[in-house]
Amino acid sequence: MKPRPFDYLRPDTVEEAVAALAAHGEAARVLAGGQSLMAMLNLRLIEPAVLIDIARVPELADIREMSGAIEIGAAVTQNRLMAWPGLAEKLPLLAAALPFVGHFQTRNKGTVCGSVAHADPSSEIPLVLAMLGGEVVLRSRRGTRTLLASAFQRGMLSTAREPDELITAVRFPVQRQRRVAFREVARRHGDFAIVAVAAVADGGRVRIGVGGVADRPATRDIAMDADLGDAVNALAWELEGYEDIHATARMRRDILRRIAPQVVDEALRCVA
Amino acid sequence: MRRVDRSQRATISITLNGRQVSAEAEPRMLLSDFLRHSLGATGTHVGCEHGVCGCCTVLIDGAAVRSCLTLAVQAEGKAVTTVESLAGADGRLNALQQAFKNNHALQCGFCTPGILMSFTDFLGRNPTPSEAEIVEVLSGHLCRCTGYAGIVAAVLEVSGSKDNAEKRSV
CATH class of the missing domain: 3.30.390.50 (CO dehydrogenase flavoprotein, C-terminal domain)
Incomplete structure (x- = not known):
């Protein structure tokens, strides 16, 4: 099947993306890798009026080492994280889990944050985020807030994200357990x-x-x-x-x- | 910010197999349909349209992805590579295609374009994969004819991972 018609927005900055979410709220869906969202659109399980494509926002494309945590931006794909040189040493559990995330072909496009946003109960990345006590960074025009994984994921495909909020990154605490x-x-x-x-x-x-x-x-x-x-x-x-x-x-x-x-x-x- | 309204047909330009091409598309048009219907590149096949079967796999900027899980507008300005790029201008099969032929790695051929594109990406990153790695990549595709063994043998042959390197020159 094919998706129902929608307006397509491709912001160049986080500020533009957040403004679009503020304007469209529940009528909008954020598109990053689309490996779950596009399937849902094709099957018409969801029919958003607006799609906000954040895949090309440069600010969201980084894997950053912070003090004690690795921050992964919302446009970082699963395969890019798998190829990140520090992964096995700093996040060994995530390194063990990522090969199970979809297929080689879907990991080329699917994002780390997208898995967390989708909140499928059987999904590997949210499980690792919960195991390590990681955080989700949410931004809206009202400001930025950070939620623990356990507070973010509320149930089957359901999260604490408000309709005007964009997940800009997730943070995995660096693991010392080997x-x-x-x-x-x-x-x-x-x-x-x-x-x-x-x-x-x-x-x-x-x-x-x-x-x-x-x-x-x-x-x-x-x-x-x-x-x-x-x-x-x-x-x-x-x-x-x-x-x-x-x-x-x-x-x-x-x-x-x-x-x-x-x-x-x-x-x-x-x-x- | 790029904006295309639902009723609008935007001109989408991509580089298809090295050639600059463009056609009109509304936002909801899938890349798979854009390739086949708007650009006439029918080598890419469409199976399940929800990312499970892998028939529609193409390369975007060198990475194998499902074209049915990609909007045409998302590919705007990118380099898209499809199965049409593999054989030479004279119709001569490339090494991967020839290995598929040698090993009976296709019967009806419907799933083959996607599988060829997946391994085009993968062998570029990992030229001598193990059998387990080949099977892992192949798990992203469904083939109802071959039972997969011939496909694994073909990729082993072309990558020279097995001691049948002499066949690589075929």
Whole structure:
């Protein structure tokens, strides 16, 4: 199918983009890489009156090292971040997760911030952002605010972004933990995960993150001397799981119980 | 700021396979349709129109992307490379195409243009990939005929990753 008609705006600066959002609000959608948005437009799942294309805004094209965090601008593609030389050393969990994000061909265009904005519950980048306690930077004419990932993602495809706000960047705290692992179960490599699990081991505890089971990424810290199987089972029941064309809720809980211990084991053995 | 209203047909210029071309398009026109219908470049095929099948893959500024998930207006001013660019002017297949032929890497050929463009980008970055890396790139495409094995063999052959480098001169 083809999208319904819309007005197309391609601002040259963040200021112009924010002004366009202030003028059009809920009638507008921000287009960056379009790897989720364009599919939704083609299927007419969304019918915005205005598209604001931010892909060519120079201010949004940077990967910047700040004190203690890596800031990734809203126009940075997933493949550009994968090719960033500091990735494996500074953000080993993200380096482990990025190869699972879509396909080579969609990562060439899809953006890091776009994944966060789209807020699919099975999506890898929002899961890593939640695991590391990262932040989302939002700008509007009213000013700039920064939200923790846990406050930003509110539910299935739902975030705390106001209609006049532009996500200008996300910030991943630089990781000092080296023992990380990421794994997911999908119908085909690169497809949406049915269940994704991340683990970061740190001293006497391990943090696990789960995507694709609840309506948003879930994280849990588990003491190393606790019974891992029991802890994962409790988490599976707590998150319940949801049913869609790919899997039942029960199957999601079962996959989580099976792969979480493997991912934790992999993290414990890993020196990234 | 570039602005095109919904009812407006803007003139979109791109560099298509090294040639400067332009045609009119309304904002909602997909790059895949722009190539085929407005520019007559029908080598790029359209399958699912939501980014899953990979048939419509082209290069934009050298990077393999889904042309069905790209608006024509987004490609404005960029270099677009399609399957038409691969064979020589005399119709002689390039090395990648020849390897596909050698290895029976296509049957109906509908998905082939997209797959060729993906590997044109990928082999440019990684000229001697492992089989696993080839499979990873191929996971972004659906082929209903070949079972994929011939495609993997073709890319291995052309990249000289396997000990069949002698075939590369074919």
